[in-house]
Amino acid sequence: MREKLLHTAQVKALINKVAGFETSEGDQRLKKIIERVVTDVMRTIEDFDVSPTEFWAAAAYLTKVGQSHEMGLLIPGLGIEHFLDLRMDQQEREAGLTGGTPRTIEGPLYIEGAPLSKGEARLDQDPETGEVLFMDGQVKDAQGNPVPGAIVDVWHANTDGWYSHFDPKQTPFNLRRRIETDVDGKYKFRSMLPKGYGVPPDGPTNELLSAIGRHGERPAHIHFFVSAPGYRKLTTQINIDGDPLLHDDFAFATRDELIPAITHHTDTAEINARGLNEPFATITFDFTMHKEAADLPAAVVERAHAA
């Protein structure tokens, strides 16, 4: 077998210099991370006999991911955003924090500053064809007490699977609202049942997923941030039960506790009572929040949002 260059004194000395170990300047932890990442890239090149042409194709690929603003798609597609969730879950468990509504990934399509209202909201402001959804529930603490004044920040795709702000056909903040829970910790909203999202078919994320035989589709879902003073911010989603991709999400965000029952109402009297002409759906989902405490991983994840 050919000698591994990575094990030679020459390459070890190279990596040592690359990572900045020959100077006392700079951040020590970052040096170790750079050492690891550079070593792992070199190991991959060597073990898989990656040619220079292949390597430069990979560099060009990453450039394209950035230029297409698809880093936020590639990362969940590679399971890394879900892995970050699993790590936070683990750290919480180790600190004795269990139960509560599970977190799941934020995804790349949140926009700050959605209209704020008290108790209830209507999310669909643009005309759409599809099934009307009424969703309601309560924000509670770990003991089951209501949390009034919590902010339920909700966003989801339209009936074609597109998100406002990222879709020139929708008006700003369509299907995005912040709802403050009432004295009983309750929220409710009217909207339209979303369709699942698919990554841009001609983009670099889909290019890689296709090359490894995968798809870039998500089942229909609704995103939430739930926050209240003194509580740990909850980042989560619910899935729309019955979606064929429920357990085949390219972003790995589905969790069993996040698939509430959905009721499709077809009774004429019920339809009329809601002032509608077509069958509609209802979902009830309560959020259970944890009090903030010491020795827990930060519940607020700082990340850049489109604006």
Ligand code: MBD
């Ligand atoms: C989405 O709507 C989403 O939630 C994720 C995680 C990735 C792409 C689109």
Ligand code: FE
């Ligand atoms: Fe989404």
